Amino acid sequence: xGFSVNTxxxxxxxxxxLNETGKGLATVQTRINTGLAVSSTKDDSAxxxxxxxxxxxxxxxxxxxxxxxxxxxxxxxxxxxAEQISDIVNQMKAKATEAMDEGIDADSRSAINEDFTALxxxxxxxxxxxxxxxxxxxxSTATSKEVKALQSTDTTAGTLDVANQSxxxxxxxxxxxxxTDAATSKTMVDSLDDIAKDVNTSLSALGAGSRKxxxxxxFTSKLSDVIEGGIGNLVDADLAKESAKLQALQVxxxxxxQALGIANQAPQTITSLFR
Numbered sequence: 001x002g003f004s005v006n007t008x009x010x011x012x013x014x015x016x017x018l019n020e021t022g023k024g025l026a027t028v029q030t031r032i033n034t035g036l037a038v039s040s041t042k043d044d045s046a047x048x049x050x051x052x053x054x055x056x057x058x059x060x061x062x063x064x065x066x067x068x069x070x071x072x073x074x075x076x077x078x079x080x081x082a083e084q085i086s087d088i089v090n091q092m093k094a095k096a097t098e099a100m101d102e103g104i105d106a107d108s109r110s111a112i113n114e115d116f117t118a119l120x121x122x123x124x125x126x127x128x129x130x131x132x133x134x135x136x137x138x139x140s141t142a143t144s145k146e147v148k149a150l151q152s153t154d155t156t157a158g159t160l161d162v163a164n165q166s167x168x169x170x171x172x173x174x175x176x177x178x179x180t181d182a183a184t185s186k187t188m189v190d191s192l193d194d195i196a197k198d199v200n201t202s203l204s205a206l207g208a209g210s211r212k213x214x215x216x217x218x219f220t221s222k223l224s225d226v227i228e229g230g231i232g233n234l235v236d237a238d239l240a241k242e243s244a245k246l247q248a249l250q251v252x253x254x255x256x257x258q259a260l261g262i263a264n265q266a267p268q269t270i271t272s273l274f275r
Contacts, residue, residue: 010262013263014260014263018259022253025250028245031239031242032239032243032246034237035237035239036235037238038051039235047235048235054231054234055231057227058231060153061153061220064150064151064153064220065217065220065221065224067149068160068213068216070133071148071213072210072213073132073133074132074135074147075137075206075209077130079207079210080130081127085171088123089171089196090196092175093192095112095179096179096185096189096192097185099112099113099182099188100189102182113178113180116178120175126138137162137206138165138167138168138202139168140166141168146161146163149213162210162213163205163209167202170195170198171198174195174198175188175195
């Protein structure tokens, strides 16, 4: 093509190259700023939509974790209360055994019975206090009588349940009368043996429920980590590579500016033909 002041092909080519370099710089800068190689469906529709689906799964798992944590707290409160009740039942049994001694006088047995009655009242206080978020697993008359927690995001999956232990019925209601004499004290010892077995059964049930919740929490946490890792593999930017690209594109941009300047000077040579 001959010399022309109307059409500067060299300048147009340099400008196109410079524009492409600018677009590349904008892309790299966006990746560096966001840390994402795919931050929009315009970048990669397939990867973006898959990542969005996985992000929804992670959000669902957070809700599951929250549900499990609430259940864990409720069960842990019940475990603490049941363990304390077990200790008190043992103390009451010791008091009843002490009152079985036919050699003690009435005043001594009366003092023992007062301690016995106070311990029974303490059990009632513990049961009433063993509540978390409106749920009491030790009290059969509680508004919410059991724990139900989400296990997964699957809507068809069952809940993780921990049953109410009704220790108000098994313990406080089962302890009737006092240590009025050696005979009633012997009867009380036998009753407390049965009550202690019931409390131990409840402790086992609560402990098993707590372990189930802990195991499910551990699994949910690992699953969430795996999914988040998958999202990262799909959309995260390799910042080391992006840094190298940024430096290369900056040099390319500088060279493009120089090339455009040279191309823009070319028409000026035409004036020398008319001298």
